Amino acid sequence: MRRYEPTEVEPRWVEAWEREGLYRADDDPADERPRFYALDMFPYPSGDLHMGHAEAFSGGDTVARFAAMRGYNVLHPIGWDAFGLPAENAAIKRGIQPREWTYANIEQQASSFRRMGMSFDWTRRLHTCDPEYYRWTQWLFVTLFERGLAYRKTAPANWCPNDQTVLANEQVVNGACERCGTPVVRKDLTQWFFKITDYAQRLLDDVDELVDWPDRVITMQRNWIGRSEGAQVTFEVAETGDRVEVFTTRPDTLWGVTFFVFALEHPLVMKLAEAGGTASEATALLDQLQATPLTNREQAESREGVPLGVHAVNPVNGEKVPCFVAPYVLMEYGTGAVMGVPAHDQRDFEFAREHGLPIRVVVQPEGETRDPDEMTEAHDHEGVMVNSGPFDGVRSPESIGQVIAWLAEQGKGAAAVSYRLRDWLISRQRFWGAPIPIVHCPEHGEVAVPEDQLPVQLPQDVDFRPGGESPLARHPTWKHTTCPICGADAVRDTDTMDTFVDSSWYFFRYCSPREDTRAFDPERVGRWMPVDQYVGGVEHAILHLLYSRFFTKVLYDLGLVGFTEPFLRLMNQGQVIYGGASMSKSKGNIVEPMPLVERWGADTMRITILFAGPFEDDIDWKLIAPDPDRRPPMNAWLGRVYAAVFEAADREGSQPETLTRLTHRAIRGVTDDLERFRFNVAISKLMVLSNEIRSALDAGRGAGHAARALTLMLAPLAPFLAEELWREALGNETSVHEAAWPPFDPRLAREQRVTMVIQVDGKIRDRVEVDADASDDACRELALASENARRFLEGRQIRQVIVRAPKLVNLVTGG
């Protein structure tokens, strides 16, 4: 019996594949094969590969190899998302530079990827922290700047006191820093933004094109953009004459307004408080706010607020209602002021109760039938009913439309759309990122660094420890430069870009990674993109994907690309957890993949992880590999396959090939499963096939055809074993990965089926398909059908029964 030694076999093939240049994508336009861009979300080099990488890349690699075997010219690149905070933190701890730590980890991961047999085109490797790369990140910034899509403003920002930098809204989760969990505080800063809100509608509309994305990701994208339709209505402050806009989705409830509320940051608040004689109370409230988190500040049940002492005039009926300032109104959404309609809004209702304000239910005119739902909205039926002015009713889209039209006619408001999406804050006060390529000139203000002066390189010698201002600002000389326009002394912008900027365009760069005169070659991008299959974690469902979609649309508008969506299909792998909990250092339950690969082989690792469960679901390593000292079942199976194929190969020639039908069915099944990312099911089918081969051999029959087909089908899933079998056992000259996916005969793959139809009074009452070559099965199935028919016939007046069953005996009688 031959014994399979993966740890000896596998490194040999890694070398051979590299030598043969097996996985290089062919850029030649003359290559007539259809192209397939298989993309995996590039890793952050935080250390060696972890289980999450092992799972995601095993799946992505299977897809890429499968595509290649099906005749595609495959682009399967790899790179590293290598800027970012952890490098600084690690470097501080070790007293080294972030780049040392980063590049060392990249080398470690690269070597592990090789060991795992990933079919990457290594010639396209990139790192976002290379000047050759971030030069073009900076070029993109400049391009956006010149198009008016990058701008600087002073605004309250989310500041993480631990990381000493601002965060994008997207990076604040429940009021805390997404990365370190520290509660975020509010800080007024001048920051750079990308005007992603200009693209809000398109980002929303084009979601419809993303048919091969997971539903939940599509939903998350939609919710994040958060479009609401309604009306903009103008109120006037009675005492000062200031006009204030509010946004509402329920203009039909304008007749139920009993108060008016401003957000704390609303620019009119202090002026109105002074006019109303409540300046001190308002100031107290504002002070209280200063130190509290910007987003999600105390999801207070408390409906606190301070009256401003002034009144707003309701434009629909001229009524004066009291104004308040209250933290439950957010400056970030709508106009920062809302009309208070306690009968039709839960929050307004709570506020009105707290402050003893009247509640008015808007109903249809003249006390006609009230919608019961409308009554539930009225919260305990408190309050007075009022009718809805000149309109037919409330809450229906029609009545809302009527009200909007009427408001517009009266000049009191207009239809409006509001988005939750904010502009993307990209400034970071940290060192390890791409410097923002802007020069501040006393004369010319913000001036983009000219293209021929890019990249603006990071200095080598800088104290990068966080200190509240950008480390680059503390460098003695770095920031001093001259204005590109007038040559006067000027200073560089000392902030760096959010690393999400780096990762929002890397997939373009892969198409022509060595270009040094432009970010990418539009022709090559046009040939390879959009990405056919993107694989990565669901944690990037919003940020990375939204930003990448935004960049793609911008590049489309610039005429650089001919498509508006970068990723056609998206697949999220599940997490690898341990003992029901996500792996973490603090729980001490981390399992590292590479030691297991060293011990049992990469194929065992890959196939174990893919077999463990559906690709999108979390898998619990504790359930897969209960005992680290035991031989993993997948390793044992690979050994059996190895022995069986060698034996089948030895016997082939003198023995007739068998198992043909079974083999063709397996080919069809596995093809289908791989297309649908059902790796676990595909592996099951290969196990069945391998068991059949072994049974055939035990029975003294040949199984050459089946052994060859199995080897081919194994290639995307267990590439090393397949290669060993293909070249060593089956004696082929070229790699199994260059071979075609096993062809299958639809005639053989499809069972020979016979349809039996039972008609009763002209209507089909039953239709049974049976496998004609499996007579036992056929008889059983037909017996079942005839039993069903008999039950149906029982006790009924039946005139005519027709049974059609070609080639089969009449089994049913009746009628």
Add this chain to the structure above:
RNA sequence: GCGAGAGUGGCGGAACGGUAGACGCGCCGGACUUAGGAUCCGGUGCCCGGAAGGGCGUGGGGGUUCGACUCCCCCCUCUCGCACCA
């Protein structure tokens, strides 16, 4: 609260509307022993039964169908996302 997804053995999980539980783990029994980090063979949804056999079974309740894990309606439970969004 809003939205999305999921409920099948001891476990991970299979089943174009057609024999539910493939495949694997675990467990039980056996074989081989040069006693292995093994390997091989058989069994394994639950209940009754020595067996043959029978009954019950895909969260619960209805419906469509000759036939439902699968399609439709209602309910329950769980997971995930968003959440003072006006």
